[in-house]
Structure formats: C-alpha cells, structure tokens
Amino acid sequence: xxxxxxxxxxxxxxxxxxxxxxxxxxxxxxxxxxxxxxxxxxxxxxxxxxxxxxxxxxxxxxxxxxxxxxxxxxxxxxxxxxxxxxxxxxxxxxxxxxxxxxxxxxxxxxxxxxxxxxxxxxxxxxxxxxxxxxxxxxxxxxxxxxxxxxxxxxxxxxxxxxxxxxxxxxxxxxxxxxxxxxxxxxxxxxxxxxxxxxxxxxxxxxxxxxxxxxxxxxxxxxxxxxxxxxxxxxxxxxxxxxxxxxxxxxxxxxxxxxxxxxxxxxxxxxxxxxxxxxxxxxxxxxxxxxxxxxxxxxxxxxxxxxxxxxxxxxxxxxxxxxxxxxxxxxxxxxxxxxxxxxxxxxxxxxxxxxxxxxxxxxxxxxxxxxxxxxxxxxxxxxxxxxxxxxxxxxxxxxxxxxxxxxxxxxxxxxxxxxxxxxxxxxxxxxxxxxxxxxxxxxxxxxxxxxxxxxxxxxxxxxxxxxxxxxxxxxxxxxxxxxxxxxxxxxxxxx
Amino acid sequence: xxxxxxxxxxxxxxxxxxxxxxxxxxxxxxxxxxxxxxxxxxxxxxxxxxxxxxxxxxxxxxxxxxxxxxxxxxxxxxxxxxxxxxxxxxxxxxxxxxxxxxxxxxxxxxxxxxxxxxxxxxxxxxxxxxxxxxxxxxxxxxxxxxxxxxxxxxxxxxxxxxxxxxxxxxxxxxxxxxxxxxxxxxxxxxxxxxxxxxxxxxxxxxxxxxxxxxxxxxxxxxxxxxxxxxxxxxxxxxxxxxxxxxxxxxxxxxxxxxxxxxxxxxxxxxxxxxxxxxxxxxxxxxxxxxxxxxxxxxxxxxxxxxxxxxxxxxxxxxxxxxxxxxxxxxxxxxxxxxxxxxxxxxxxxxxxxxxxxxxxxxxxxxxxxxxxxxxxxxxxxxxxxxxxxxxxxxxxxxxxxxxxxxxxxxxxxxxxxxxxxxxxxxxxxxxxxxxxxxxxxxxxxxxxxxxxxxxxxxxxxxxxxxxxxxxxxxxxxxxxxxxxxxxxxxxxxx
Numbered sequence: 001x002x003x004x005x006x007x008x009x010x011x012x013x014x015x016x017x018x019x020x021x022x023x024x025x026x027x028x029x030x031x032x033x034x035x036x037x038x039x040x041x042x043x044x045x046x047x048x049x050x051x052x053x054x055x056x057x058x059x060x061x062x063x064x065x066x067x068x069x070x071x072x073x074x075x076x077x078x079x080x081x082x083x084x085x086x087x088x089x090x091x092x093x094x095x096x097x098x099x100x101x102x103x104x105x106x107x108x109x110x111x112x113x114x115x116x117x118x119x120x121x122x123x124x125x126x127x128x129x130x131x132x133x134x135x136x137x138x139x140x141x142x143x144x145x146x147x148x149x150x151x152x153x154x155x156x157x158x159x160x161x162x163x164x165x166x167x168x169x170x171x172x173x174x175x176x177x178x179x180x181x182x183x184x185x186x187x188x189x190x191x192x193x194x195x196x197x198x199x200x201x202x203x204x205x206x207x208x209x210x211x212x213x214x215x216x217x218x219x220x221x222x223x224x225x226x227x228x229x230x231x232x233x234x235x236x237x238x239x240x241x242x243x244x245x246x247x248x249x250x251x252x253x254x255x256x257x258x259x260x261x262x263x264x265x266x267x268x269x270x271x272x273x274x275x276x277x278x279x280x281x282x283x284x285x286x287x288x289x290x291x292x293x294x295x296x297x298x299x300x301x302x303x304x305x306x307x308x309x310x311x312x313x314x315x316x317x318x319x320x321x322x323x324x325x326x327x328x329x330x331x332x333x334x335x336x337x338x339x340x341x342x343x344x345x346x347x348x349x350x351x352x353x354x355x356x357x358x359x360x361x362x363x364x365x366x367x368x369x370x371x372x373x374x375x376x377x378x379x380x381x382x383x384x385x386x387x388x389x390x391x392x393x394x395x396x397x398x399x400x401x402x403x404x405x406x407x408x409x410x411x412x413x414x415x416x417x418x419x420x421x422x423x424x425x426x427x428x429x430x431x432x433x434x435x436x437x438x439x440x441x442x443x444x445x446x447x448x449x450x451x452x453x454x455x456x457x458x459x460x461x462x463x464x465x466x467x468x469x470x471x472x473x474x475x476x477x478x479x480x481x482x483x484x485x486x487x488x489x490x491x492x493x494x
Numbered sequence: 495x496x497x498x499x500x501x502x503x504x505x506x507x508x509x510x511x512x513x514x515x516x517x518x519x520x521x522x523x524x525x526x527x528x529x530x531x532x533x534x535x536x537x538x539x540x541x542x543x544x545x546x547x548x549x550x551x552x553x554x555x556x557x558x559x560x561x562x563x564x565x566x567x568x569x570x571x572x573x574x575x576x577x578x579x580x581x582x583x584x585x586x587x588x589x590x591x592x593x594x595x596x597x598x599x600x601x602x603x604x605x606x607x608x609x610x611x612x613x614x615x616x617x618x619x620x621x622x623x624x625x626x627x628x629x630x631x632x633x634x635x636x637x638x639x640x641x642x643x644x645x646x647x648x649x650x651x652x653x654x655x656x657x658x659x660x661x662x663x664x665x666x667x668x669x670x671x672x673x674x675x676x677x678x679x680x681x682x683x684x685x686x687x688x689x690x691x692x693x694x695x696x697x698x699x700x701x702x703x704x705x706x707x708x709x710x711x712x713x714x715x716x717x718x719x720x721x722x723x724x725x726x727x728x729x730x731x732x733x734x735x736x737x738x739x740x741x742x743x744x745x746x747x748x749x750x751x752x753x754x755x756x757x758x759x760x761x762x763x764x765x766x767x768x769x770x771x772x773x774x775x776x777x778x779x780x781x782x783x784x785x786x787x788x789x790x791x792x793x794x795x796x797x798x799x800x801x802x803x804x805x806x807x808x809x810x811x812x813x814x815x816x817x818x819x820x821x822x823x824x825x826x827x828x829x830x831x832x833x834x835x836x837x838x839x840x841x842x843x844x845x846x847x848x849x850x851x852x853x854x855x856x857x858x859x860x861x862x863x864x865x866x867x868x869x870x871x872x873x874x875x876x877x878x879x880x881x882x883x884x885x886x887x888x889x890x891x892x893x894x895x896x897x898x899x900x901x902x903x904x905x906x907x908x909x910x911x912x913x914x915x916x917x918x919x920x921x922x923x924x925x926x927x928x929x930x931x932x933x934x935x936x937x938x939x940x941x942x943x944x945x946x947x948x949x950x951x952x953x954x955x956x957x958x959x960x961x962x963x964x965x966x967x968x969x970x971x972x973x974x975x976x977x978x979x980x981x982x983x984x985x986x987x988x
Contacts, residue, residue: 006943008769099744247773247932250593250963273769273942275502279741282776304885306800325819369884371873379869390863391798438741448767449500469744 030058032460032484033234039488065173068474078128090158139345148314152393211455230491238265280435286319298334305372352407443487524552526954526978533982559667562968572622584652642808646887705949724985732759750924774929780813792828799866846901937981
C-alpha cells in the first residue's frame with residue numbers, strides 16, 4: 001500500500017507528550033462511531049470522536065437507511081407479522097453466508113428487539129407500513145420492507161417475515177438516522193474533532209503491546225492522542241482505495257462506490273500493521289443499476305440470454321450474481337404490460353434501451369446469438385402459463401408469460417436516477433467492501449494468534465461483521481450500531 | 495487463527511544463543527525452496543534448507559509436472575511452433591487476471607528461454623512431442639501441451655502456441671522434477687534439516703526491524719536459527735488450513751486439496767505477524783473431477799442444463815467457473831459417439847452416471863426441469879450443424895451435433911482415478927490457494943507501507959505470484975522455480 005504517511009505503529013516510548021488525552025478514542029463518525037461514543041459516555045468515560053471530514057455522518061448518512069431488525073418489533077406487529085429471533089437467525093445465516101459469523105448473527109438476532117428499542121428511544125423514526133415489492137428503497141415513506149425473506153430458497157429455510165426497517169425519510173433514510181444519532185452525540189458531552197485523519201497507532205511495548213493512542217493529522221498538523229482505556233476503529237471499509245480493492249477484491253475493480261469518498265481502508269491497515277487479523281476481504285455488496293420492480297416482473301438474463309436467479313430475491317443478491325458470475329453483462333427483459341404495471345415512482349427514471357416486436361429482433365438488437373432470447377423466454381413462458389418457475393422458483397405472484405412487444409434494459413449503462421443501488425459513473429454498479437478486521441462480539445480486535453489486542457476495538461464496515469460472502473441491506477447500519485454500542489461498552493471498561 | 499504455537503515474532507534481544515547459524519535460511523523444500531537454495535549456494539552463501547516433512551519434495555513432487563514456458567523453446571521448435579515472449583506475456587496477462595502482476599508476468603515471459611535452459615541444464619527432461627487435445631496431464635509421455643492458448647478468447651488476444659512443458663514421466667511429472675532438483679541440492683552442499691517446522695520469525699528491533707532468524711520445532715525440540723543474510727519463505731499455500739480458507743477463500747471450503755498435506759499457511763501468517771502484506775488471498779485453482787476429453791467433445795452444463803463456457807479452454811478455467819459461478823453443480827453431457835472417440839487412456843476410468851435414449855429421459859433422471867437439456871442441446875445442435883458455437887466460441891474442430899443415445903457425468907461424484915484435477919474425497923474438486931505474501935520480482939517481502947522488509951524473502955505458493963484471480967497449470971512450478979531462483983540470489987546478496 002503506497003501511502004503518503006506510513007502505517008507502521010509508533011512506539012509509545014518515542015512520544016514525548018500527547019496533544020490530547022481521553023479515556024476512549026473513537027476514529028470515524030458514522031453510525032458505528034456514534035453508537036460507540038454514546039455507550040462509552042453512558043458508561044462514564046471521557047470520549048473523543050475523530051472524523052476526517054468536516055462533519056459527522058460518513059457513508060452511513062448517504063445510505064438508504066435500512067436496518068435489519070426482527071423478532072417481533074412494534075413495526076412488524078403493526079403490519080400484521082409475527083416473527084421470532086430463531087427465524088431471523090436462520091435467514092441471516094443463509095443469506096449472509098457461506099460461513100456467516102455464527103456468534104455475531106446469533107447475538108444480533110437474539111437481542112434485536114432491544115436494539116430496535118434503543119434506536120426508537122433515541123428518536124429514530126420507523127413508519128409502521130409495509131412496502132410489498134422487491135426494491136432498493138421504497139419510493140414511499142413506508143417503514144417496513146422485504147429483504148427476500150419470502151423468496152426462494154430463504155422461504156424454505158426460515159419462516160418468512162419482512163425485517164427491513166427503513167428509517168422514515170423522503171428518500172434515503174441514512175441522513176435521518178445520522179441526524180438523530182448526531183444530536184444525541186452532541187447532547188452527550190462527547191468531544192468531536194473533525195478534519196482529523198488517523199495515521200498510525202501508538203503501541204506500548206513495555207505494557208504487553210497495548211494500544212495506547214493514535215497519531216493523526218489535523219489539516220497540516222500532526223497531532224497525538226492518548227487513550228487511557230481504548231481506541232475504537234470505526235473508519236468504514238476500503239472501497240475507495242483502488243489499490244487495496246485490486247489486492248483483495250479484484251472483482252470490484254473499476255466500479256462505482258457507495259461511500260462518502262473516505263472509505264480508504266486506512267483504519268484496517270494501521271491495525272494490520274500491529275498484527276491484527278482480517279477476514280473476508282474479497283466480499284462486496286453490489287448495487288446494480290437495475291430497477292427491482294422491472295426485474296421481478298420480467299426476467300434478468302446474462303449476455304447470452306440465460307437467466308441465473310429468481311428475480312424476487314433481495315436485489316443485492318441479484319447484483320452479486322450479476323457481477324461475480326456474469327461480469328455485469330446482464331440485461332433486464334420485460335414486456336409492455338410489465339413496464340406499464342410498474343408505478344412511475346418505482347421506475348427511477350429508467351427507460352428501456354431497446355424495444356422490439358419480436359424476441360428475434362430484440363436479441364439481434366442487443367447482439368445476442370440468434371435464438372438466445374427466443375429459447376429462454378419460450379421455456380419461461382411454457383412454465384409461466386401455469387404460474388410456475390421450475391428453474392429458479394420465483395414466487396408465482398410474479399410469474400406470467402411475457403408477450404410482444406418486448407423491451408430490454410442494459411444494466412451496464414446505469415440509471416438516470418441514483419438509488420441505493422445506483423451508480424455514480426461506475427458502469428452499472430456501485431459497490432462497497434464487506435470484509436475487514438476480525439473482532440469478537442464485544443468489538444475486541446483479534447491478532448493473528450486469535451488473541452484480543454489490548455486496548456484496540458473496532459466496529460462497522462472496518463470489521464468483518466455478521467457476513468462472510470452474502471449481503472442483505474440493513475446489515476451494515478444494523479451491525480454498525482449494534483456492535484458499535486458493544487465496542488463502546490467494552491472500551492469504556494478498559 | 496488458533497495455533498498451538500504463537501505466530502508472534504520473537505525479539506532478537508530475547509535470544510541467548512542460536513542452535514544453528516547460516517547465511518541464508520530457506521523454509522520449505524518444494525521447487526521454490528530447492529531453486530532458491532541452488533542459487534544462494536552458487537552465489538557463495540552457506541545455506542540451510544528446512545522441511546517439515548521427513549524428506550524434500552513438498553506439494554511440487556505430487557503435482558502434474560507442468561511448467562509454463564515459451565518464447566520459442568527447443569521443445570516448441572521441434573514440434574513446429576514459433577513463439578515470442580510478447581505473445582506469452584499477452585496470454586498470461588489475460589489468463590491469470592484480472593489484474594495479474596504486470597511486472598512479474600513481463601519478466602517471467604522475457605526470461606523464459608533462460609528459465610527453460612536452466613531446467614534442462616540441471617537435467618529436467620522434456621520430450622519434444624505434442625499432446626494435441628485439452629487435458630489435465632497427457633496420458634502419454636508427450637512433453638508439450640496446450641493450456642488453452644488456442645481457445646477463445648485467448649486465441650484472439652495473442653498468437654497461439656502451446657506452452658505447457660510437461661516434465662517427462664510415466665504419469666505425473668512433479669516427482670521427476672523434484673528428483674532432479676533434489677539431486678542438485680544434495681550435490682551443492684546445502685544443509686537440509688527435515689522434520690523441522692517453522693514457528694516464529696526472529697526480528698531485531700535494534701537494527702531496523704530486520705529479520706535475523708527463525709524459531710522452529712524439530713520433533714519435540716524448539717530450535718533457533720540465525721540467518722546472517724536472509725530468511726526465504728517457500729512454505730506453500732494455505733489450502734490445508736480450513737480456518738484460513740474459511741476466512742480468506744470461502745468458496746474453497748470443504749473441497750479436496752491438492753497438496754502434500756502441509757500447506758497450512760504458517761509461512762504466510764508468521765510474516766503477516768511482522769507486518770507483511772498479502773494479496774489475492776481469495777483466489778484458488780480448481781481441479782474439477784471431469785475428463786477434459788469428454789468435456790470438449792460434449793458440453794458442460796450447470797444444474798439447470800445451461801452451458802457456461804467453451805469446453806476447449808484449459809480445464810482449470812472450467813473448474814473455476816464451475817465452482818465460483820455454479821457451486822460445482824455441473825454435469826458433462828455427451829453422446830455415445832463422443833464417448834467412443836475418447837481414447838481409453840484418456841477416460842481416467844470415468845463412466846457416465848446416467849445414460850438415456852432421449853434428452854427428456856436424461857434431464858428427468860438428473861432431476862433438471864423438464865425441457866432444460868432439450869432446450870440447450872437443441873440450440874447447440876442447431877448451430878453445430880454448421881460447425882459453429884456462437885454462444886461460447888468453442889473451436890469448430892470440437893463442434894458437431896450430439897445425437898441419441900446420450901450420457902451424463904456428475905462432476906460432484908468425483909473420478910474413480912485421480913489426476914491433476916482429481917479429488918481425494920473432496921466432492922468433485924481438488925483445490926489449492928493462489929494468494930499469499932506480496933513480493934517484488936526479487937523475492938523481497940513487502941510490508942503494509944510497500945517497503946521491503948529487511949532480511950525477509952519469499953517465493954512459490956506462499957506468495958502471490960504471477961496471478962491475480964485466474965490460473966493456468968504450469969505457473970506454480972513455473973513461478974516457484976523462476977522467482978525462487980531470484981529470491982536465492984537476492985538473499986545471498988544480503
């Protein structure tokens with residue numbers, strides 16, 4: 001990693017005096033950092049919260065605002081759903097795997113009702129109404145949405161219930177969540193230092209290699225922080241660092257990024273430089289530039305006209321399959337009836353790139369082999385006459401034969417209107433990284449021997465959270481706030 | 495990583511005296527370690543070579559014995575092929591990417607003739623005759639084979655020439671290669687310590703954090719080594735370490751492993767513990783349990799009867815696509831004529847799991863949706879009548895309509911006879927890891943700042959070599975010997 005400033009730790013013996021001292025030092029003011037700060041203060045610690053940008057919010061504030069919550073929340077019950085922590089756990093293990101973190105998923109599911117209540121008590125709004133169709137973010141202000149719990153294969157693995165709790169907002173809810181948390185942070189007595197970038201950790205080799213502080217940069221000044229009880233890294237992922245992405249997640253190279261521009265992975269690397277372990281660095285969320293309402297009413301095919309997934313799953317799983325299995329060369333095929341049925345608000349301004357009377361014409365326009373779409377749609381329609389999809393098991397609610405005239409949307413060309421799955425110049429997809437520091441459920445960062453590094457904690461997308469390979473929306477704000485809080489408690493206890 | 499012995503480095507100041515001293519200490523006696531040892535001795539160094547097993551050879555000795563060489567070797571010329579380093583480089587960048595190591599691939603290609611000559615001079619035999627059909631390892635003793643250079647898309651990217659140089663052998667050639675190299679090592683004056691496992695690196699914090707030795711285990715004794723000029727890690731990959739595989743390459747979990755059983759990644763992790771950088775840890779070679787002669791004469795389909803690749807590429811690329819894109823749920827479909835045309839030696843004892851007069855029966859037997867194979871084979875045959883494959887561009891030499899009776903081979907059931915792509919109980923595939931330590935072309939291990947770690951070198955599958963994501967057979971013995979030699983030279987220079 002070529003960096004202007006070394007990531008190698010500084011020996012505490014070399015520090016003459018510190019510019020700032022606190023009990024708990026938190027690096028990064030997104031949802032994980034804010035949650036950690038609130039709990040650390042609550043536990044009686046002095047807290048300093050650093051943020052490289054000029055204000056708090058981070059990538060969290062730019063997100064859709066979904067939080068994955070369940071087990072029978074007030075929102076779920078008001079919408080007529082019963083739910084259990086056991087079903088939530090089963091779903092998450094299936095959707096976030098293979099090899100999702102069993103300890104984290106179990107705890108996260110069992111304590112989800114308390115997590116929900118903590119958010120509500122701080123003033124986070126969730127409207128008790130359901131958006132009942134696959135989407136990135138509801139075009140309405142509905143507060144509850146499916147994350148594919150009712151789609152194959154998940155509907156056979158766990159009792160389905162919608163668990164996507166979307167922070168009420170006119171549009172993306174992340175900014176509302178961060179406004180609420182920031183207000184609480186401001187009221188709590190936490191000291192916030194903005195425009196301050198983490199450079200290197202400070203290690204005390206005479207005290208069991210304990211992490212005792214941080215060297216940072218404030219504009220052009222180098223400043224030092226002493227943390228008496230602990231440092232918590234909540235700096236986000238590394239999607240903005242092209243070099244790290246190429247080294248660890250080559251399939252994400254060159255795509256758009258969902259972030260605030262500051263997800264450079266430095267928090268991860270400065271911890272690695274003192275021996276911290278990482279996990280699942282190749283994993284990524286893939287928000288493709290496609291409209292879920294179109295995909296589910298039509299079909300998604302690869303460049304050779306072949307379907308590869310049931311289009312009613314969480315659209316991020318379609319995105320992962322599209323990128324990791326088909327190099328993003330994918331198309332949404334639909335007919336006029338499907339297009340007309342999609343509420344205008346749900347179209348995100350996307351119009352088909354090709355329209356044709358026959359599939360032969362359409363496949364020719366796209367440049368697929370002659371017969372490719374005719375073969376796929378013919379086979380799809382033959383079964384759809386009976387409302388069946390024996391290939392991919394899309395729910396019969398969304399299955400009917402597609403009829404002329406037909407249309408095709410080129411996912412690589414992107415969307416005219418950004419969304420949670422939209423892109424900003426990335427060629428059809430916007431991504432972020434899921435892997436990161438290996439932590440315990442209490443936020444302790446583990447070293448390569450599997451032992452906790454004294455004085456070092458982490459949470460949010462700088463860590464490998466609930467996930468291994470799969471991803472469901474709501475699990476980043478979800479594990480960021482949940483495990484951020486736990487890291488704050490643990491650090492305050494020293 | 496839970497390990498019986500800590501991977502945390504030992505401070506040189508804590509070492510009272512060393513059990514052994516040498517100029518260059520090499521850890522791991524496979525092809526990379528042997529090549530490094532020969533060059534370090536040639537450069538005038540005392541060399542100690544450690545091996546955890548009771549004798550040298552490592553995973554190299556169990557491999558097929560292919561070495562990727564080109565640019566116009568004597569073997570290529572005797573078989574009537576002209577070749578250039580430029581075409582070799584273009585092919586490798588395409589086949590080993592995305593994001594293959596440009597510096598390493600360039601140097602490796604430009605110096606390939608010298609590399610070939612060094613091997614021949616040491617007595618490595620290559621018979622100048624071509625095996626002209628896709629295979630894991632020729633069933634004959636032919637010394638030259640295609641690695642898909644003549645298959646789409648590679649045939650359009652670089653002028654095709656076969657570059658798979660297979661060490662002459664009755665069967666796998668790795669044992670012959672290692673016998674030749676071991677004889678040279680024995681004659682060279684290198685001291686070999688077998689039954690000796692690396693535990694921790696020794697770091698001199700008073701001398702710029704230089705690596706000055708190693709703590710190892712010899713049966714039940716802890717022994718220390720001082721290396722005056724450098725330590726070279728050539729310990730292989732981490733495919734045998736289930737925990738590391740789950741953390742870094744989740745798609746390889748639970749499969750068979752191509753190794754000597756000792757590829758536990760410890761060499762990588764003890765270097766990470768002193769701040770070494772790694773790359774491409776998620777990448778893997780995937781040897782599926784399928785016969786290339788069957789695949790190329792028939793077709794490979796997923797569990798829904800869909801083709802996904804041209805069957806004339808290097809079979810490892812079919813394996814990667816089968817595992818990473820289709821979860822290994824793949825089938826080889828062929829007809830009686832195809833089966834009969836395959837020489838018996840090339841069948842590796844594999845017989846079809848299902849045979850049927852019609853595709854409707856076959857898809858029913860397999861459990862595919864009704865119409866799945868009929869649709870795919872119908873579309874394939876329609877184009878095959880003209881010798882064309884507009885979907886995947888398999889060479890017309892291998893394209894003809896498939897006719898009743900039909901047969902299907904279930905790749906997940908494995909093969910009755912092991913091969914380079916065979917499995918030993920892994921459910922249809924045997925894998926090894928490709929990622930590892932980030933090194934320069936001279937074998938210097940880089941830290942997280944991108945700077946060489948003084949005194950530490952590495953080569954072979956403990957490093958990220960030529961590759962990023964893709965893999966072609968012959969590039970492990972190839973870069974192991976090539977960059978092993980360079981690491982030996984560099985370490986001897988101190």
